[in-house]
Amino acid sequence: MAVVNTLNNIINKAKARTARIMIFMLCSMLILTSCQTTDEISENTEFTVSVASSMSNVMEDIVKQYEQTYDDVKITLNYGGSGKLAQQITQGAPVDVFVSANTYWMDKLHEDDFIISNTQKTIAGNTLVMVVNKNTQDNISSFDELSVDNVQHIALGDPETVPAGKYAKEVLQSIQKWNDVASLIVLAKDVRQVLTYVESGNVDVGFVYVSDAMTSEEVQIVGQADSAWHSPIMYTAAAVANRNESEAAEAFIQYLISDQAQSIFDDYGFEMIE
Amino acid sequence: MNFSPLWLSLKVAGTATFIVLIIGLPLARWMARRQFYGKTVVESIIMLPMVLPPTVVGFALLYLFGKNGWIGSWLWETFGFQIVFTWIGAVLAAIVVSFPLMYQSTVAAFQKYDVNVEHAAYTMGASRWKVFWTLSMPLAWPGLLAGLILSFARSLGEFGATLMIAGYIPNKTDTIPLTIYFAVEAGDKETATIWVLIILTLGFSAVFWLNWWSKRNVFAFTTGKKDT
Known part of the structure; x- marks a missing residue:
């Protein structure tokens, strides 16, 4: 096809010497990286x-701490x-620990015996907030003001x-706004995409977790959802069944509920468990 | 079952392909036989959307055409028109990602035939317009058609940039790829499978027809049996 022909032309035109050097570099990179991985596996x-995803930043930090404490992990x-x-887990992906942002998917895996049930722990909570762009914050300042007259677009994650x-939908339903604003949604x-829409000024209001709102310099929290307005926000962790490192996985989950890890969760805006 | 994603996808891909044709054809014709300083740079920029991850393209479009973007704010102030979160946004995303395919195929098509046939026609007094429609176009047609089909197929399958700039608004900007993505994520395998089959059929038919058509034409050309 024409595209292929053009690509072939481009390749032919490129100087042969450059091509050879690049192939050599690629090969050496492949050899070097493969050496590295084999070394690590053995030790x-x-x-x-x-x-x-909503826990990506905090988990990176926790894992760093954990690896510093146990340097063979x-x-x-x-x-x-x-x-x-x-x-991914039901399709056999090589995963040892699953951290879910809600109990729905954890229960589903539990039903089908994909996780070791006695390793399952609630590790943190979160709060749902309403955010606006810092530069246009005067448009709206509370849940009461959500209406077709005040806002053009509202962004939230797909409830399904x-x-x-899902929590955002529950909140809007609890405060009797869902039907009014459905056409603006x-x-x-x-959640990252919700933040991008608010940051770029393309939506007036977005619903995210407080931990997500804290990662953005350009958004302002204007309302905090009452926890009675939605089902409890709970992050749960469990070890995946039939894996070789399940002991190490369990130890890591225990660490997640330790005081040390909990204080890191707190720093990032998550709610500590009781 | 709600079939609006099918009609929306066809509308978006059709409109995008049409616009890509309107911009791509003259540009490719103009660029095909010209050498100028910086041409490689211009062509590289045209090809960029093909190598960039679609989400990056979508992000760039959102910041250009968004309410506060350079172009977006101008459109809003001048015409009171917003591209983001409309089906036009999906068309825009489709145009940007499929344009390189159209451009490459068409430029190659205009470079393929002997330019002397055009010169000969000029010496016999044919106007530029007449030469273009009676010589250049028929000679470049197979490559042009390939570009059109590929653009259409690519537009039909566009996901990353579309989701960013058009958003996912049921019954408004839910193209087939977006519908499939959210159905898979929600664990709704039935809906996902139906839409996968539909888009598979559409994409396969387009590419199959193109291959069949071009093979037949090449055959006719090499055996001298030129069909009209």
């Missing part, structure tokens, strides 16, 4: 933790929406797939 306890972090992570979006694939 360390390695396991993979799948983490709900090497943790690989895998981020994604809780639903996607759960589906994003836990934060733009659904995002994750």
Whole structure:
């Protein structure tokens, strides 16, 4: 096809010497990296933790602390929406610990015996907030002001797939605003996208967790949802069944509920567990 | 079942392909036989959306065409028109990602034939317009068609940039790829499978038809049996 022809032309035109040097560099990089991985496997306890995206920053910090304390442990972090992570596990992805942003997906894995049930722990909570752009914050300052007259667009995660979006929908329903503002709602694939829409000024209001709002310099929290307005926001962790490193996985989950890890959660805006 | 994603996707891909044709054809014709300082830079910029992750393209579009973006704020102040979160936004995303395909195919098509046939026609007094429509276009047609089909197929499958700039608004900006993504995420395998089959059929038919058509034409060309 024409595209392929053009690409071939480009490759032919490139100087042969440059091509050879690049191939040599690529090969040496491949050889070097493969050496490195084999070395690590032989020495360390390695396991993979799948983490709900809303916990990515805090979990990086916690893992760093954990690896400093136990220097023979090497943790690989895998981020994604809780639903996607759960589906990866049901399809046999090599994951040892699952951290979910809600109990729905954890229960689903539990039902089908994909996790070791007695390792399951609630590790943190969160608060849902309403954010606006710092530069245009005068538009709206409370939940009462949410109406077709005051705002053009409201962003929230898709309630079907994003836990934060589900809680946002529950909040809007509890305060009797859902029907009024339904036509203004733009659904995002994750909380990060909600923040981007608010930061770029394309939506007036967004619903995110307080921990997410804290990561952005450009948004301002204008309302905090009462915890009675939505089902409890709970992050749960569990070890995945039939994995070789389940002991190490369990030890890590215990660390997540220790005072040390809990204070890191607190620093990032999460609620500590009782 | 709600079939609005199908009609929306066809509308978006159709409009995008049409605009890509209107911009791409003259540009490719103009660029094909010209050498100027910085041409490689210009062509590289045109090709960029093909190598960039679509989310990056979407992010850039959001900041350009958003309410506070350079172009977006101008559109809003001048015409009171907002691209973000409308189906036009989806068209914009589709145009940007499919334009490189159209451009590459068409430029190659205009470079493929012997330029002397055009010169000969000029010496016989044919106008530029007549030469373009009766010589250049028929000669470049297979490459142009390839570009069109590829652009259409790429527009149909566009996800990352579309989600960013058009958002996911059910019954308004839910193209087939967006519908599939959110159905998969929600664990709704049935809906996802149906839409996967639909988009598979659409994409396959387009590419299959293109391959079949171009093979037949090449055959006719090499055996001298030129079909009209």
